[in-house]
Amino acid sequence: MNAPLASVQAANLKDAEKVAYENNKLEKRLCRLMGQAIGDFNMIEDGDRVMVCLSGGKDSYGLLDILLKMRQRAPINFDVVAVNLDQKQPGFPAHILPEYLKKIDVPFHIETQDTYSIVKRLIPEGKTTCSLCSRLRRGILYRVAGELGATKIALGHHRDDILETLFLNMFYGGKLKGMPPKLVSDDGKNIVIRPLAYVREQDLARWAELKQFPIIPCDLCGSQENLKRKEMKAMLRDWEKRYPGRIKSIVSAVSAVTPSHLMDRSLYPFETLHATGQADVNGDIAFDEDPCANDAGDLKSIQIAAFNED
Numbered sequence: 001m002n003a004p005l006a007s008v009q010a011a012n013l014k015d016a017e018k019v020a021y022e023n024n025k026l027e028k029r030l031c032r033l034m035g036q037a038i039g040d041f042n043m044i045e046d047g048d049r050v051m052v053c054l055s056g057g058k059d060s061y062g063l064l065d066i067l068l069k070m071r072q073r074a075p076i077n078f079d080v081v082a083v084n085l086d087q088k089q090p091g092f093p094a095h096i097l098p099e100y101l102k103k104i105d106v107p108f109h110i111e112t113q114d115t116y117s118i119v120k121r122l123i124p125e126g127k128t129t130c131s132l133c134s135r136l137r138r139g140i141l142y143r144v145a146g147e148l149g150a151t152k153i154a155l156g157h158h159r160d161d162i163l164e165t166l167f168l169n170m171f172y173g174g175k176l177k178g179m180p181p182k183l184v185s186d187d188g189k190n191i192v193i194r195p196l197a198y199v200r201e202q203d204l205a206r207w208a209e210l211k212q213f214p215i216i217p218c219d220l221c222g223s224q225e226n227l228k229r230k231e232m233k234a235m236l237r238d239w240e241k242r243y244p245g246r247i248k249s250i251v252s253a254v255s256a257v258t259p260s261h262l263m264d265r266s267l268y269p270f271e272t273l274h275a276t277g278q279a280d281v282n283g284d285i286a287f288d289e290d291p292c293a294n295d296a297g298d299l300k301s302i303q304i305a306a307f308n309e310d
């Protein structure tokens with residue numbers, strides 16, 4: 001027997017309310033995490049002109065969208081200018097971003113530079129083109145930032161990009177090095193910021209779907225996405241599935257580094273270390289049992305200092 005119309009309508013209404021509630025929660029979370037990252041790292045100051053690099057992917061759309069929301073409620077004034085670099089990749093739909101940016105009424109600049117041909121000319125067929133391509137792109141964006149009078153360059157890298165980079169560097173580069181939320185550019189002239197540093201990729205994907213951003217595919221150049229990065233992404237996903245909370249713990253760990261308990265002699269003066277004769281309550285417990293040894297996987301005991309995702 002069919003359910004009465006009134007109960008079907010009530011159920012639909014309930015579903016719609018639930019979806020609206022979840023969407024609202026997502027928006028609040030995105031704003032809160034971006035606000036937290038901006039505050040924690042003093043990314044944006046009064047009077048800044050922030051150049052948002054827009055590729056046409058879900059992350060950079062999310063960055064611009066949430067930053068504009070944050071600007072409305074920020075206690076400081078700052079300008080936003082969106083910049084896209086048209087690298088002349090075959091099939092790049094050059095009309096999409098200008099149309100979108102006009103629609104949302106954001107000042108923008110499209111820089112056209114045929115880096116695609118340069119990369120194709122210089123890199124032998126079958127070799128990875130990303131490294132030269134991104135070096136060229138970086139140089140162009142730094143120059144454009146100067147021409148536009150931008151004081152900050154905002155990039156759309158998120159928390160998962162940062163963690164993937166951390167493990168890439170550790171596994172393949174022999175370095176404990178992630179992706180900084182704020183840095184001085186290699187030409188020394190710009191401050192680059194990553195306001196999505198605390199934001200999960202899955203939240204940006206949901207936001208992009210919800211907002212129906214006109215996404216431009218990222219494989220137009222024909223280059224394969226870095227396979228090693230894919231491997232890191234899969235590893236982190238698998239860890240999180242098998243050990244819920246592990247990602248939070250890793251994020252917390254990169255925000256709470258103890259140089260005296262690593263082995264980098266440039267960060268800690270091991271050579272000149274002497275006993276002080278003074279007891280230190282926060283001192284080392286070198287002879288104690290490893291606190292995690294009997295309780296592996298119990299992440300409740302770990303202080304998640306950086307932020308709360310919910």
Ligand code: SF4
Nearest residue numbers: 129130133134221223
């Ligand atoms: S995927 Fe293509 S556009 Fe992106 S960095 Fe690599 S070569 Fe450049």
